């Protein structure tokens with residue numbers, strides 16, 4: 072019998088909503104999984120990729136991660152892992168460093184046997200390079216076998232990887248595929264093999280509404296009450312509370328109605344996400360957000376989804392949309408910093424994969440002069456406050472489950488170049504929205 076914790080999509084280093092507290096939450100969730108592993112004396116922790124949120128984790132994230140891995144190592148529990156799309160670097164991987172330190176095993180096409188189960192790994196591979204894969208895995212003489220992989224596999228949402236084909240082409244008969252990438256936990260049986268996602272360990276986007284957790288997987292002749300070789304159980308994690316408030320405003324209702332609805336929830340230390348729909352009067356998101364944090368929320372974000380009727384007619388000549396954009400920008404009184412950011416996002420000389428880095432650098436250069444963040448005149452505040460800095464991190468905004476194909480145009484090259492995946496998904500300049508599909 073072999074009993075392992077299967078986790079993934081930890082996204083350590085993600086300062087969601089630009090919050091250092093949220094950044095810490097992602098590391099804490101990893102620590103909580105490892106605590107459970109030690110307390111439950113499992114045979115291994117299997118990590119299916121995206122341990123880090125991006126390919127350049129900062130030193131505190133790396134040191135925190137090493138401390139957690141050391142705790143696991145001290146308990147004699149191996150950490151077996153693959154590389155996800157968010158953390159993939161050119162050349163060596165962070166996982167290789169941990170392996171060199173004796174704190175991790177990078178799974179690959181040769182078996183790593185723990186107990187009586189052989190574990191194999193398949194890092195994230197972009198769609199464009201999957202035809203080259205031969206799924207050749209070295210033989211094993213263990214009782215059970217599992218493939219740990221990072222990607223969007225059938226039969227789950229947003230899938231682009233054919234699970235049946237992988238299983239059919241593999242030299243090894245797998246009892247289970249332990250997966251990462253899709254942040255929604257699920258389990259299914261494909262051609263006699265159990266296929267499962269544990270989901271992310273902290274909510275990495277607002278579409279991850281259900282509770283977070285991980286899998287406890289047992290390989291045993293009598294698993295699942297004696298009728299299978301594999302048993303997959305879900306364990307819940309105690310994570311940052313998220314409060315989702317939907318306010319459908321009617322005629323004559325406005326901000327006080329929104330506050331009233333927000334107040335009815337337990338806001339203590341929570342991330343509070345308010346969606347305003349319907350009709351009613353104008354609502355100032357910043358005022359509601361301040362109200363929620365005054366009432367105890369850690370972070371609050373208001374998204375007004377109502378159609379805003381523009382009184383002025385917008386005159387866009389499609390002969391030169393760039394001109395129209397420039398003209399509109401002139402009228403927005405953007406701050407110098409916001410103008411810098413806008414330029415980086417829209418400029419054709421900054422490639423999509425460099426937008427994040429360029430924006431970060433330009434904002435950092437402006438930090439010595441905070442006046443540069445003030446907009447030039449009235450009417451521009453909204454744009455500089457939400458557009459100036461937030462666009463560098465689109466995952467902040469609540470996202471909708473239905474993937475809007477126009478949302479993903481900026482990321483179209485993401486799959487063609489794995490190294491760009493992690494960064495390009497943050498670069499939507501238009502509204503900061505990110506769909507689940509983009510996010511993954």
Ligand SMILES: [Mn+2]
Nearest residue numbers: 080121157252
């Ligand atoms: Mn992920």
